[in-house]
Amino acid sequence: MIELRSLPELCIQRRRESACSTCGAREFSVCGSLAPGDLAELDAIAEHIGLQAGDPLVHEGDAATSLFNVTSGSMRIYKLLPDGRRQITGFLFTGDFIGLASGDTHAFSVEAIEDTSLCRFRKSEYRALARERPALESALLNRAAHELSAAQNQMLLLGRKTARERVATFLVDLPDRDPARPSVGGVVHLPMTRSEIADYLGLTIETVSRELTKLKTAGIVTLLSLHSLRVEQPERLRAIAEGVQERSALSA
Amino acid sequence: MIELRSLPELCIQRRRESACSTCGAREFSVCGSLAPGDLAELDAIAEHIGLQAGDPLVHEGDAATSLFNVTSGSMRIYKLLPDGRRQITGFLFTGDFIGLASGDTHAFSVEAIEDTSLCRFRKSEYRALARERPALESALLNRAAHELSAAQNQMLLLGRKTARERVATFLVDLPDRDPARPSVGGVVHLPMTRSEIADYLGLTIETVSRELTKLKTAGIVTLLSLHSLRVEQPERLRAIAEGVQERSALSA
DNA sequence: CGAGTCGTTGAAACACTTCAAGGCTTGTGG
DNA sequence: CCACAAGCCTTGAAGTGTTTCAACGACTCG
Numbered sequence: 318m319i320e321l322r323s324l325p326e327l328c329i330q331r332r333r334e335s336a337c338s339t340c341g342a343r344e345f346s347v348c349g350s351l352a353p354g355d356l357a358e359l360d361a362i363a364e365h366i367g368l369q370a371g372d373p374l375v376h377e378g379d380a381a382t383s384l385f386n387v388t389s390g391s392m393r394i395y396k397l398l399p400d401g402r403r404q405i406t407g408f409l410f411t412g413d414f415i416g417l418a419s420g421d422t423h424a425f426s427v428e429a430i431e432d433t434s435l436c437r438f439r440k441s442e443y444r445a446l447a448r449e450r451p452a453l454e455s456a457l458l459n460r461a462a463h464e465l466s467a468a469q470n471q472m473l474l475l476g477r478k479t480a481r482e483r484v485a486t487f488l489v490d491l492p493d494r495d496p497a498r499p500s501v502g503g504v505v506h507l508p509m510t511r512s513e514i515a516d517y518l519g520l521t522i523e524t525v526s527r528e529l530t531k532l533k534t535a536g537i538v539t540l541l542s543l544h545s546l547r548v549e550q551p552e553r554l555r556a557i558a559e560g561v562q563e564r565s566a567l568s569a
Numbered sequence: 570m571i572e573l574r575s576l577p578e579l580c581i582q583r584r585r586e587s588a589c590s591t592c593g594a595r596e597f598s599v600c601g602s603l604a605p606g607d608l609a610e611l612d613a614i615a616e617h618i619g620l621q622a623g624d625p626l627v628h629e630g631d632a633a634t635s636l637f638n639v640t641s642g643s644m645r646i647y648k649l650l651p652d653g654r655r656q657i658t659g660f661l662f663t664g665d666f667i668g669l670a671s672g673d674t675h676a677f678s679v680e681a682i683e684d685t686s687l688c689r690f691r692k693s694e695y696r697a698l699a700r701e702r703p704a705l706e707s708a709l710l711n712r713a714a715h716e717l718s719a720a721q722n723q724m725l726l727l728g729r730k731t732a733r734e735r736v737a738t739f740l741v742d743l744p745d746r747d748p749a750r751p752s753v754g755g756v757v758h759l760p761m762t763r764s765e766i767a768d769y770l771g772l773t774i775e776t777v778s779r780e781l782t783k784l785k786t787a788g789i790v791t792l793l794s795l796h797s798l799r800v801e802q803p804e805r806l807r808a809i810a811e812g813v814q815e816r817s818a819l820s821a
Numbered sequence: 822c823g824a825g826t827c828g829t830t831g832a833a834a835c836a837c838t839t840c841a842a843g844g845c846t847t848g849t850g851g
Numbered sequence: 852c853c854a855c856a857a858g859c860c861t862t863g864a865a866g867t868g869t870t871t872c873a874a875c876g877a878c879t880c881g
Contacts, residue, residue, distance in 0.1 A: 396725045398812040404725040417714060424718050447707075454706050455699075461713035462669060466676050468720035473648045473656040475727035476771030480869070511828060519728030521870060526829055543828075543878090560650040732837070763860065773838060778861055795846090795860075 358446055363436040368429040375427045383437050385415040389497060390433025391508045396425050405517040410495035417457055430508050475519045483518040484528040485558040503548040610698055615688040620681040627679045635689050637667040641749060642685025643760045648677050657769040662747035669709055682760050727771045735770040736780040737810040755800040
């Protein structure tokens with residue numbers, strides 16, 4: 318029922334002795350300052366999964382028996398209305414958790430955006446381990462706290478920001494989300510489509526496209542390809558994201 | 570940094586031997602199935618606080634040294650943009666927690682809507698207790714999970730629902746939020762103003778007022794007073810909330 | 822090369838906001 | 852007890868940011 322995102326600085330990567338025979342994954346990430354003993358036990362109950370772009374992982378209404386940790390790639394988590402309207406509530410990257418909630422069914426769907434690998438923990442085994450190792454539970458609570466804070470920021474965006482502010486906020490925040498692909502020289506990697514960005518920001522694809530074009534025309538960003546751009550004026554982008562209006566320019 | 574709301578069914582009320590000498594509060598609520606020993610220890614470190622309508626509890630940017638549990642009344646939790654635009658990210662009622670996050674400053678503000686009483690726990694004391702009593706940490710994680718699920722629902726509302734669907738959703742969900750004031754015969758108590766409802770739903774006060782009027786005209790609700798109404802046709806209200814469009818009526 | 826998917830751009834439509842006026846309620850002071 | 856000011860809410864009319872509808876361009880794949 319819930320999904321917990323990592324903060325890069327809280328993540329430590331632990332390399333396995335050898336690649337998993339099933340899926341080839343070589344590492345998995347856990348959050349917080351876990352002791353080596355905790356890591357070893359966590360490792361012991363992990364099962365590796367590989368997904369191709371577009372593959373579903375969980376579907377709204379599914380029984381929630383497992384807990385997942387993304388080890389590479391990116392995913393979308395979303396909710397649907399009966400008529401098909403979609404709200405993407407988050408993108409998941411390396412280190413993010415999925416499905417920690419206490420309920421017995423998922424209240425959202427999760428699909429792979431690109432080829433993605435994960436670790437799966439059976440919830441029963443995980444809970445048993447968490448009882449023995451309180452640091453695990455504590456680390457998860459920390460993640461939940463950060464995730465809630467991010468959710469509040471997103472509510473502010475969806476409820477009160479203009480289209481331009483939403484797109485700017487998205488470009489400012491995204492680079493910090495994926496620890497596996499740190500931003501270099503202001504280059505932002507966008508694995509998702511315009512449609513996914515739109516459904517994440519509560520806009521249409523046309524509006525996203527138009528606002529990106531305006532940011533480009535204003536010289537604030539340069540579009541390198543459909544899935545990457547470079548931020549040329551980070552301070553202006555940040556100002557727009559925070560709702561600090563610019564007098565002229567960008568109006569048209 | 571985070572705020573955790575209770576689910577009524579998870580809350581147990583525990584009556585104190587006598588009223589608190591400072592504020593007069595007689596009970597506080599904790600979540601989950603805590604053992605009597607845990608309750609007693611929690612009780613021992615609790616400090617009682619009373620607020621009047623409008624009083625602030627925490628301000629965005631404040632150092633986060635305490636953790637609060639609402640024992641009566643209602644509060645608003647919100648974030649602001651520099652130009653004053655406000656997004657209320659949640660309303661808090663009896664049993665709800667405030668400030669569980671790990672960070673050292675609050676990322677939101679909290680104010681009392683009506684006269685409200687709370688229990689305060691010093692974070693350091695609480696964490697020490699949680700280390701000894703894992704059930705406490707576990708109960709908080711459950712709360713965080715439910716809160717995250719609610720946040721995802723709100724993102725769906727803010728990003729993809731129409732004004733009418735938002736107001737309908739609000740009226741459907743609100744009665745279940747306050748365990749201290751259960752809904753009887755479809756009567757919904759609204760302690761907050763239209764302005765607060767608007768800032769919660771990402772609308773203006775005029776739009777909220779108009780949509781309430783339309784629901785009244787359609788015979789779906791009856792306005793009893795400014796701060797209470799009765800739902801006459803719950804199934805129609807629920808259908809609207811879920812985005813199931815009605816053919817005719819309600820159009821104007 | 823044609824089909825399909827995804828993205829961009831323009832024009833028209835519309836849902837919601839903004840601006841404006843008035844009503845209702847509450848509290849205060851003469 | 853009434854007058855009056857101050858909030859809060861409702862309602863109407865005009866304005867606008869975003870959506871919807873439509874066409875076209877770019878890229879990928881068989």
